Amino acid sequence: MVIDMPSLLKPFRLLLLLVLAMLAAATHAQTSTYEARLPPELFSARDMCAYTDCASVLPGAVRFSERKGSPTFVEGFDSSDRLLGYVMLSSDITDIPAYSGKPIIKLIGMDANGNFTGIRILKHSEPILLLGIPETALNRFNDQYLGKHVGDRIEVGRTRAGEDVIGVDAISGATVTVIVQNQVIMQSGGAVARQTGILEPIVREQRAFVEMGHQPDWETLVTEGSVQSLIVQPEDVGLEPGDTPFIELWFGYLNHPDVGLAVLGDIGWSRLMERIGDDQAIFIIRTAGAESFKGSGFVRGGLYDRIQVRQDVDVFNFYDLDYYNLFGVAAPGAPRFSESGIFVIRGDSFSAAYPWSLVFLGNRIDQATGQRSFANFSADYWLAADYLEGGRAVIKAPDAPWVRIWKVRAVEIGIFIALLIVVSIAYANRDRLTRASTRKNKWPVNAIKYSAWIVSIFFVGFYLMAQPSITQVLTWFHALLLDWRWELFLLDPFIFIFWIFIIVTVFLWGRGLFCGWLCPFGSLSELLYKIGGAIGLKRFQFKLSQRSHDKLKWLKYVVFGVLLAVSAFSLTTAEMLAEVEPFKTTFLVGMFNRAWPYTLFAAGLLALSIFMERPFCKYLCPLGAALAMPTTFRWFGLKRKQECTSCKACAVGCGSLAIDEKGRIDARECMLCLDCMVLYTDDHACPPLAQERKRREKVGLPLTPIGKDGYYIPIKPVPAAGATN
């Protein structure tokens, strides 16, 4: 059935209402902790619990100590003043960024035995939690840790009893966010547990120093790496670029006699060593920039909240008691400085034989919105091997999170890659498949295509949740402009691999191989249409007239353009508007886990798909539009005969309405279903070919094979042997 514009408006009116309802819901979606403004004292005041409800994560606690330890935490006591447990602010311990590129700030409670008692989000910047996934889902994720011990090996994914790994369920559609959260919770808990004796503290092997007996000058100290610099430019923190850095710090390790004597001089170093005993000392001097390394937290709580030393998972903060004055640098050639200090690291967790870094904890100001976000800058330090007996310690670096994910999911990754390769090979051999098919029996093509759909829907869509989305395109645009981090994209191996496949195949054959064969939602949509036809609903199935389609198809480009434009101003808003894609509702979160406008929208589109082939793909899909644009320049198109300009046989059967009145295929709209290619070599269905077949049969000529040009190979009369002119 073909429907023209006026009658077409009827079903689309409903669709429009669905879109509007969904957008209205999206616009008003608010969460309590998204970009929440937290009091600055929370991050530095000794009395941390005066600025947040610590009891909410440590039930039963009525009194809390001041911040203590390094990294800091507070103790919680019950009404009889018995130690109940500990409360920590995640940002005091780690600043691992989540999917948004910013950390999620959590308040974490742990009892005196090391069992988690409560985890509360204070602030996050995750767009996915703003709209797509309710914040309660992250709270439920956090609740999985309650009662679990900090010493357990907890990972996102399946429990692996043989490896003593306790699995926690991920949040569909927010895998990266929860993987990072797991790291934050376990690192925070571990850092406090090691300080309080719940876990054995990390004791790093101390190595004796090798004394060279020389006193290097400043330039030598810098050259050999005994003094390092950390320079932060104004633009790094969102300020206008200037002639001087925001802050320029020089720092080094003072315990080694050669370095210590060079920096402090004989008397200064001897006195320092007498005072600090076995503790470790570093010095910091500021040589440029108006900003102090003390920070405002120093005034409020005696905490130097702008500097930290980190060694692997250990974080060392400094209070006023850890500070000694540094009045001058003895090394010849040392620069003039405007601020200085010697900071002491206590305990035996720190070892100069291992690498460490000085971290400057800053804030980046977004000039457009005025919003501040954490921006930390670090410089690495590792005492030269010559200064250590036995050289530097051997480090076995743990796998990066993305490497772990790739290893854990290696089998699924293998299957997924195999799927992509099989489909690509099948499509590359489309000529064989279409020749083996006829208009009445398309199974050689359809068996592969339908199998791809089924695997795509259930394995790729529902199981792997690897549904590509326009939000990824927008994220890439922004990452390209702002901060490209491969590890962020590698955290989801399936999406990463899928996009490589998409980019390659779009330029080879156009968007049709992905959209028409492997997009989970597109496959589900067309499968519903096929099932609808098979169960007797064919008479209700319809497609728009070519004229109407040619007008409506531009809508998806408008949707894409609007999203792209909005993303230039606000990626968050663009991600909200990207709910026009029903992918999240269908595959990632689930129809029944979302607010009714989203469910209604996705269900409405799928219901419409039973009666109309791929309505979303044809008219709304912004991802399809984004891929259609480079499809203009795909290398290999479908075949055509000259007769196609007047023959309408393929055009009539084209479900994508991609063949115009002159028989030309619009690659941007084509889903590469190959129906027209089946006809191309079917000598009972392709009119010019059928005509030639009949002619040959009539005159008794043999039916030669059909050539690449779609015609019978011409019969060339061969002169009889011995014939002469």
Place this chain on the structure above:
Amino acid sequence: MIMSDTKMTDPTMPTDPMAPPYAEKGFFAVFAAEVWDHLWPWSRHGFRRQTAIQAAGVALALAATLIWIYAAMGRMEAGAIVGWWFGWSVFEVVVRLGSKPYVKEGPWWGRRYRRANLMDMICYVGFKNLLIGAVLFIALKSQGILVL
């Protein structure tokens, strides 16, 4: 500009075939001419037809160049550059439709060209300028002279 144009519809192309004047030259000449085509949207033929647009186009091109120079000097923000990039791209589409209204069909190393309709030109200019913009952005950022 000399262009060949066929009367018979070629169903293997979404629009009618249309060859640029250099289509029949040798490999290196065509390669050089295509590079020039990508970077220079104007043609003498177009100038005669669209004098006002072309004149404004030259002015806009100078302005766009100036923006990139400012950016290279660290005196321009990302938003402004994106804005200019977009504005220039829109203008380039209009200019090209009048002066070089063709795109390549099929393999990029091939020599099949066809008439560009509006959408073809939007796709071409958008894609080309995205690549050029990305290269310039990355280059300026790697030099640390672009404010982001």
